[in-house]
Amino acid sequence: xxxxxxxxxxxxxxxxxxxxxxxxxxxxxxxxxxxxxxxxxxxxxxxxxxxxxxxxxxxxxxxxxxxxxxxxxxxxxxxxxxxxxxxxxxxxxxxxxxxxxxxxxxxxxxxxxxxxxxxxxxxxxxxxxxxxxxxxxxxxxxxxxxxxxxxxxxxxxxxxxxxxxxxxxxxxxxxxxxxxxxxxxxxxxxxxxxxxxxxxxxxxxxxxx
Numbered sequence: 644x645x646x647x648x649x650x651x652x653x654x655x656x657x658x659x660x661x662x663x664x665x666x667x668x669x670x671x672x673x674x675x676x677x678x679x680x681x682x683x684x685x686x687x688x689x690x691x692x693x694x695x696x697x698x699x700x701x702x703x704x705x706x707x708x709x710x711x712x713x714x715x716x717x718x719x720x721x722x723x724x725x726x727x728x729x730x731x732x733x734x735x736x737x738x739x740x741x742x743x744x745x746x747x748x749x750x751x752x753x754x755x756x757x758x759x760x761x762x763x764x765x766x767x768x769x770x771x772x773x774x775x776x777x778x779x780x781x782x783x784x785x786x787x788x789x790x791x792x793x794x795x796x797x798x799x800x801x802x803x804x805x806x807x808x809x810x811x812x813x814x815x816x817x818x819x820x821x822x823x824x825x826x827x828x829x830x831x832x833x834x835x836x837x838x839x840x841x842x843x844x845x846x847x848x849x850x851x852x
Contacts, residue, residue: 646786654790656835657778661701661798663832664733664771667805668816669825674761674809690806693762698799700767701775705791708776719780720846726773727839730832733770737829766802777839 646654678686712722779791805812813821845851 646790650782650784650787650790653778653781653787654794657774657791658794658798659831660774660778660835661771661794662801663828663835664730664768664774665697665766665798665802666737666825666828667802668812668821669737669828670761670765670802671805671809671812671821672818673765674806675813677761686809687807690803693758693766693806694799694803696758696762697767697802698795700763701771701795701799702792704772705775705779705788705795708772709780712776718846719777720843722773723777723839723843724847726770726777727836727841727843729773730770730836730839734829734831734833734836737825737832761806766799 674686674690678689681689709719712719775791775795778794779788782788782791816824
C-alpha cells in the first residue's frame with residue numbers, strides 16, 4: 644500500500660504527540676510504586692495487560708470517535724479547540740508540578756496496578772483519546788487510519804517497554820533525569836496544543852485569518 648506525503652506527515656505528528664502524552668519515562672515511578680510487592684513475572688503480566696487495554700481504547704477511539712462526535716452534533720473544529728485546551732492544561736501541569744503522577748500512598752497495589760490508573764486514565768486519557776480522534780479525522784483514508792493505528796501500537800509498545808524496564812530506567816536516569824524529560828515533554832505538548840486550538844478557531848471564526 645502506498646501512502647501519500649500528507650498521510651505520512653500526519654502519522655509522524657500523531658506518533659510524536661502520543662509519545663509525549665503517554666510520557667513513558669514519566670510513568671516509571673508510579674509503575675514501580677504500585678508493583679513493588681510483585682515478582683518480575685507478575686510485573687511483566689501487569690505491563691502487558693495495561694498495554695492491551697490502552698491500545699484497545701485508542702484504536703476504538705480512532706475508528707469510532709468521529710462518529711460519536713457526529714451523534715452529539717459536535718464538529719471536529721469544536722473538538723480541536725476543546726482537545727487543544729485539554730492538552731494545554733496537561734502540558735502546564737507537566738511543567739509546574741514536581742510529579743505529574745498521583746501519589747501511590749494508601750493505594751492497594753493488587754487492585755491499582757492493572758488497568759487503572761496506569762492504563763486509564765494516565766496512558767489512554769482524555770488527551771490521548773482527543774489526539775487520535777483529531778488525527779484520525781485528518782487522515783480521512785484507509786491508509787491514513789492504518790498509519791494512526793500503527794502509531795498507537797508503537798507508542799503503546801514504547802510505554803510497555805518502559806514499564807518492563809522500569810527499575811533499570813529509574814536507576815539510570817534518577818529522579819532529576821525523569822523530571823527533566825517530563826518538563827521537555829510538557830513544552831512540546833504545549834506547542835502541539837496551541838496548534839490544535841488555532842486550527843479549530845480558524846475554522847469556527849474564519850474572520851481571524
